[in-house]
Amino acid sequence: MNEFTLIVAGDPAQLTGGYVYDARIVEALRATGWTIDVIGLEGRFPEPDAVASHALDSALTRQPEDTLVVIDGLAMGGLPAIVERHASRLSIIALVHHPLADETGLGTPEQQRFRISETRALAAVEGVMVTSVYTARRLADFDVSADRIAVIEPGVELSPIEKNEESNAIPRLLCIATITPRKGQDLLVEALSELADLPWQCQLVGALDRADHYVAQVREAIARHRLEARIELLGSQPLERLPAFYAGADLFVLPSHYEGYGMVITEALAHGLPVVTTTGGALAHTLPDAAGIKVVPGDVSALRDAIRSMLEEPETYTRYRAGAREARETLSDWQTAAEAFGIALARFGLSKERP
Structure with a gap:
C-alpha cells in the first residue's frame, strides 16, 4: 500500500x-x-x-x-x-x-x-x-x-494569465517572502530609496512574526526614507489570495541572500511576471536568464540598477516579460x-x- x-x-x-x-x-x-x-x-x-x-x-x-x-x-x-x-x-x-x-x-x-x-x-x-x-x-x-x-x-499551479497586456499606470512591484534576514527585504528598501525619482509602488507579502528585530529594522528603513506611502508591509496572506497579488503586479522582486530553490520565482513565471532576483544559492538556476535579471546577493547598487532598467526601459521590460511567458510553458x-x-x-x- x-x-x-x-x-x-x-x-x-x-x-x-x-x-x-x-x-x-x-x-x-x-x-x-x-x-x-x-x-x-x-x-x-x-x-x-x-x-x-x-x-x-x-x-x-x-x-x-x-x-x-x-x-x-x-x-x-x-x-x-x-x-x-x-x-x-x-x-x-x-x-x-x-x-x-x-x-x-x-x-x-x-x-x-x-x-x-x-x-x-x-x-x-x-x-x-x-x-x-x-x-x-x-x-x-x-x-x-x-x-x-x-x-x-x-x-506550480498553471492557470490563464489574468493580467491585461497593459502595465499599471504606476508600476507595481511585488515581493512574496517571509520577512527574515535571509530574504533581504532591507536591501530592497534601500534600493528603492534610491529610485524615489521614479513612479512605483511595492507590496511586501510575508509573515512578520519570524524575526522581530529584523522586521523592526525593515520598518525603520521604510520610515527613514519616507516610503510609507509607497511600500506596504502586508504580512502573511492566505494561499488563495496570492494569485490576485501576482495578477496585480508588473514586476516580481526577490532579493534573497540564499534560497534552496525559490518557489515564488516559478510562481511569478507562472503568472507571466518578469523577475529581479539574486544568484544566491539555487536562484541562479531557478530563474531562466531570459525571464529576468539576477544580481549578486547583498549588492544594493546592482539591485537598484536592475529595478531601474525594468522601470525605465520599456524594451528591457518587454523582453523579460516575453521571456517569463516563454518560461511559463516549460513549468511542471x-x-x-x-x-x-x-x-x-x-x-x-x-x-x-x-x-
Whole structure:
C-alpha cells in the first residue's frame, strides 16, 4: 500500500515555501490514492529545545515497525541522536529544502554546530529528498553521496494569465517572502530609496512574526526614507489570495541572500511576471536568464540598477516579460512533482536491508 508518515517542525499549515511544498506534495499524492499521516511537532526548531526533542522521539516511537517516515530537514537536522535511535526499525527519509547551516545570519560556531549535527542525521537515513539540483550538490559537503539523493523540484499551479497586456499606470512591484534576514527585504528598501525619482509602488507579502528585530529594522528603513506611502508591509496572506497579488503586479522582486530553490520565482513565471532576483544559492538556476535579471546577493547598487532598467526601459521590460511567458510553458505541475516524489519514496523505502 502507498503510505507514509510526514513529520514537520511546528504547524504543517504554515505558509512559507518549505511548508507549502510539503502540503502540495501531500495533496497531490493523496489525490492519487496515497495514505499520508502528517505530524507537526511542538517545540523550538531548528535549534531544538527539550520539547522539540521529546516531540520527535515520541512521534517516531508511535510508528509501527518498518513504517516509511519522511522527516522535514528543519525537524531532524538538530536531533541526530533521535534519528539514529529509530533508524534501525523504521525507513526514514530526509526532506531537505536547504541545509540548516546555510541560513543567513548564523555565526561560525552555529554554522559548524549545524553542519556536524545535520551531517550525522543525514548519515542515519535511507535517502534524502531535495528540492533543487543546487541543494543536491551542496549536500556533498555533508557527506551525502549522489546515489542517496533524489531531486524533486516544486511544481506550480498553471492557470490563464489574468493580467491585461497593459502595465499599471504606476508600476507595481511585488515581493512574496517571509520577512527574515535571509530574504533581504532591507536591501530592497534601500534600493528603492534610491529610485524615489521614479513612479512605483511595492507590496511586501510575508509573515512578520519570524524575526522581530529584523522586521523592526525593515520598518525603520521604510520610515527613514519616507516610503510609507509607497511600500506596504502586508504580512502573511492566505494561499488563495496570492494569485490576485501576482495578477496585480508588473514586476516580481526577490532579493534573497540564499534560497534552496525559490518557489515564488516559478510562481511569478507562472503568472507571466518578469523577475529581479539574486544568484544566491539555487536562484541562479531557478530563474531562466531570459525571464529576468539576477544580481549578486547583498549588492544594493546592482539591485537598484536592475529595478531601474525594468522601470525605465520599456524594451528591457518587454523582453523579460516575453521571456517569463516563454518560461511559463516549460513549468511542471504539482502532480508531476508528486509522481516523482512517490517514485523516489518507493526506491528509498525498498532499499532497507533487514536481517
